[in-house]
Amino acid sequence: MLLRSIEAIMTAGFQCAGCGEWNETGVDSSAGIRQQYVEDCQVCCKPNVLQVSWDMSAGEYMISAELE
Numbered sequence: 635m636l637l638r639s640i641e642a643i644m645t646a647g648f649q650c651a652g653c654g655e656w657n658e659t660g661v662d663s664s665a666g667i668r669q670q671y672v673e674d675c676q677v678c679c680k681p682n683v684l685q686v687s688w689d690m691s692a693g694e695y696m697i698s699a700e701l702e
C-alpha cells in the first residue's frame with residue numbers, strides 16, 4: 635500500500651482574482667517547483683488559474699492567480 639507523506643503538502647495562499655479574498659491551499663511539493671492548476675475560490679467560487687512557483691529565498695511556494 636502506498637501512503638502519501640503529509641510533508642509533501644505545503645501550505646500556501648493566493649488572492650482570488652475575482653473577489654480579492656485570501657484563500658489558503660495546499661501545494662503538493664512532489665509535483666514539482668512549478669505548477670499550474672485551477673482551484674475555485676472558497677468565497678466566491680470563481681475558478682482561479684494558479685501559477686505556482688517555489689521561492690527558493692523565502693522557502694515557500696508563491697502563487698499568482700488569474701481568472702480562467
Ligand SMILES: [Zn+2]
Pocket residue numbers: 650651652653654655675676677678679680
Ligand atoms: Zn473569490
